[in-house]
Amino acid sequence: MAQSESVLGALLEPIRWRVRAAMLAQGLGAIAGVLPFIAIAELGRVLVGTGPDRAHDAWRWVLVAVVALLVRTILLLTAGGITHFADNELQLHIRRRLVQRLREVPLAWFSDRNSGTVKKVVTDDVEAMHHLVAHSMLELTSAVVVPVTSLAYLVWVDWRMTLVTIAPLVVGLGLYTITMAAMGPRMGEYDQAMTEINSRAVEFVQGIGVVKIFGQTRRAHARYARAADDFAAFFTAWVRSTLNSKTAAEVVLSPVAVLAAVLGGGAIFVTQGWLTAVDLLPYALLGVGLTAPVLALFYASYELRLAKSAAQRVSETLAAEVLPVAANPLVPQGNDIEFDGVHCSYDGDTEVLAGIDLELAEGTVTALVGPSGAGKSTLATLVPRFRDVSAGAVTVGGVDVREIAPSELYRRVAFVFQDVRLTRDTIAANIAMARPEADHEEIEAVAKAAGVHEEIEALPRGYDSIYGVDVQLSGGQAQRVSIARALLADTPIIVLDEAAAYVDPESEAVVQEALSRLTAGKTVLMIAHRLSTVTGADQIVVLDGGVIAERGTHRELVEADGRYARMWAAYERTSERTGA
Known part of the structure; x- marks a missing residue:
């Protein structure tokens, strides 16, 4: 008292x-x-x-x-x-x-x-x-x-x-x-x-x-x-x-x-x-x-x-602990990513990741797969520094992310969540959140690339329609607005957290095409539950219990006849039954 x-x-x-x-x-x-x-x-x-x-x-x-x-x-x-x-x-x-x-x-x-x-x-x-x-x-x-x-x-x-x-x-x-x-x-x-x-x-x-x-x-x-x-x-x-x-x-x-x-x-x-x-x-x-x-x-x-x-x-x-900012921040030289002996725990208690060593070469696509609770989302959030490691280091361009100024880090890393958050503002402002100084032509261009331009134009006030007041967007529309935002940011590193998970079936193909445009030529770290979306990745990392169980290309992992191969076989059987 x-x-x-x-x-x-x-x-x-x-x-x-x-x-x-x-x-x-x-x-x-x-x-x-x-x-x-x-x-x-x-x-x-x-x-x-x-x-x-x-x-x-x-x-x-x-x-x-x-x-x-x-x-x-x-x-x-x-x-x-x-x-x-x-x-x-x-x-x-x-x-x-x-x-x-x-x-x-x-x-x-x-x-x-x-x-x-x-x-x-x-x-x-x-x-x-x-x-x-x-x-x-x-x-x-x-x-x-x-x-x-x-x-x-x-x-x-x-x-x-x-x-x-x-x-x-x-x-x-x-x-x-x-x-x-x-x-x-x-x-x-x-x-x-x-x-x-x-x-x-x-x-x-x-x-x-x-x-x-x-x-x-x-x-x-x-x-x-x-x-x-x-x-x-x-x-x-x-x-x-x-x-x-x-x-x-x-x-x-x-x-x-x-x-x-x-x-x-x-x-x-x-x-x-x-x-x-x-x-x-x-x-x-x-x-x-x-x-x-x-x-x-x-x-x-x-x-x-x-x-x-x-x-x-x-x-x-x-009194909540703030994210520490380096007094003398460093600038990365390149856009490759490395996880070096990474451990991560919540509140210093439950360890979610244990000794992760992983390299993501610049311009490559790395997919994270594994059962629910394996640590995929936690690993992905370490790159844009949504949380810090409890041991080890995550580097971008050879620099520990903790030594990079937040503004510099976010100029290099964009992220698209499965659960999209839009603010009560105009659709144009929601897209331009990554670059508030962007003009209308640039906003329209990324909306077209994301496959959502025509639907925005059909809104009561077009790009000036206020989300939550003039209009409510479907899951697919909101996801494409989020992708347009990431396209406008044009960062060299993209983190995708199952970006098409909540999309309605009619929008899925359009969203996948927009994601392909977004990730072209970028260093990509993506979390996927549908294995069909990762077969073309440069490397697939299987996480289980906070550790890397397997890694390799789709072909290599299938031929290894390990956990990924069993996951792939189960996925194929499910696809045959559902006709997907």
């Missing part, structure tokens, strides 16, 4: 003095808000009295009430304005830091986390701190100042009756303490359940095109529905575990219950001569008003717990 408080305090440091100023204004405004009730109580005393200055005293208390209401309004508006402006600045500051950090982390950091998790940190968790800064801190201030001010006045009137008045508050606070004790340990489960729902929702929406093509809509929706059902079951159980104590607390702290206690106790005090009837008025007015701040205190403390958890996740993201 202390650690989460320090983390939250560190995040709030840029606006700390403004929050304190707002809390001071809120505190003074809360005191001013109690004064009209005190004025009414004192006005009652004056009106039932017989003093010579009764009229003067009555108007004095009326003036106190009016001025106090005016001051309260000004102070509360000031406090709210300060916190909302401070919150806007804080959100901007934190989100800029998050975006900057997300720009600097290795791309593999995103692969190890789903987009729902990132979305929750950048959006939901920052928003959770909004409630704390803009609302909860002020509510907590009022929840403390109002009861203290009211009780100070009530004790001055009669301390014994004050004890009767606060009896329901003591019982209610005890019940709320029990409620919070039951809620606290399960806050982590709540966060995990919300993250799971976010992840499944994002997964379902982003993959809707693919799942529709392959008729998996029901299955994809079922995963989201299952996450929603799990959350509903957890939340219902969580609420039920606190239902009795929370309900009892709200009943005890209800204005009716407090008023009943005040009037019941007051009746005894008045009949016993311990209190005059007019002195019961302050307790009827202020005693009932004590419950609202206590309820606000409970809900504000709940928001504080959420904010602390959110701050912890934001801080963990801000």
Whole structure:
């Protein structure tokens, strides 16, 4: 708990003095808000009295009430304005830091986390701190100042009756303490359940095109529905575990219950001569008003717990390890690639690659094949440095990729994923992402080479159509836009991660032709599951269990009658059955 408080305090440091100023204004405004009730109580005393200055005293208390209401309004508006402006600045500051950090982390950091998790940190968790800064801190201030001010006045009137008045508050606070004790340990489960729902929702929406093509809509929706059902079951159980104590607390702290206690106790005090009837008025007015701040205190403390958890996740993201950049970067001499004793593990624990030695000569095509989980994608991502090796080295043109400036590396290496990501921008801008300065003629030329020009022209606004707003592209169209982007980059090294895996059958031939244009004369590292696409590769590398099991040309590997030969035989049998 202390650690989460320090983390939250560190995040709030840029606006700390403004929050304190707002809390001071809120505190003074809360005191001013109690004064009209005190004025009414004192006005009652004056009106039932017989003093010579009764009229003067009555108007004095009326003036106190009016001025106090005016001051309260000004102070509360000031406090709210300060916190909302401070919150806007804080959100901007934190989100800029998050975006900057997300720009600097290795791309593999995103692969190890789903987009729902990132979305929750950048959006939901920052928003959770909004409630704390803009609302909860002020509510907590009022929840403390109002009861203290009211009780100070009530004790001055009669301390014994004050004890009767606060009896329901003591019982209610005890019940709320029990409620919070039951809620606290399960806050982590709540966060995990919300993250799971976010992840499944994002997964379902982003993959809707693919799942529709392959008729998996029901299955994809079922995963989201299952996450929603799990959350509903957890939340219902969580609420039920606190239902009795929370309900009892709200009943005890209800204005009716407090008023009943005040009037019941007051009746005894008045009949016993311990209190005059007019002195019961302050307790009827202020005693009932004590419950609202206590309820606000409970809900504000709940928001504080959420904010602390959110701050912890934001801080963990801000502390994510960045991709190291060489102080004195080197420039590769050539475009050959070499893996020298490469080991790679995730989080320093599970080793995915173990002792990989592999050379990719400039201008050749190398295909990676093997069972799922063999390490193919991990090996391919080491070239554009989406993650770093844990031992050994990956070199391009004789230079370790860790010694190459990122801008230089990305001028040499282009990559086409099987899971295409397009931004909510024009189709032209999505293609030109590799070279923002490219003119329209260059963009059209690569679109034609990728076989997608005519389909773009047929869109509502052609190349100016905004993806996600004016149009949604099919899997094949999006893949060809991605290929056009890589063609525009015109890098000497191409990494393909099963680029035609999710393409609809009608687009497959066009995509394969576009890929042939993209890879012509380049150093190519490609991952393939359909073995028919790798028969012409200069070398085929079979990975299994993170090590190289075989390597050679298609003919050499078939003649060796090893793992690749068995994979090829199985592929041929499948092709014969399906007629592919």
